[in-house]
Amino acid sequence: MKIVLDIPENKVGFMMELLRSLSFVKTKPLPVGISDEKALFLAEFEESVDELNDVLAGKTQARNAFDLLDEL
Template sequence: MQFSVNVPDEKVSFFLELIKNLRFVKIEPVTVQEEEVTAEQLKAEIKEAVNEMKLVRQGKKKSRPIEDLLNELQH
């Protein structure tokens, strides 16, 4: 079984030392790479969102309930 554990930076050494002493635990570090968004990418995404809203208001594009979006983000 795998777990994801978030440990405060100041407690990482303690936590690693603790679990290293458990012979049945296998430690595999996972790195998370954050994607940097440039100002140009952000502008393009905002422009696209504004255009989509215009199409929805004009009836040329169908919208969906906010509840659907929130449920999608939770999963």
């Protein structure tokens, strides 16, 4: 799961140090000046690519497109 956090500039150092101290958390700061919408898009897109890689590696099963459309 990926989470996008909006942190005040004066607290970024503390938050990054805290997150890096947790062995199960991977951190990757986004480029400066990126909008919230782009940050959310990038996080969701990266999650989609990870899911696709899991399907291609045989770790998970792909869903049928018709089943997806039925849910909508």
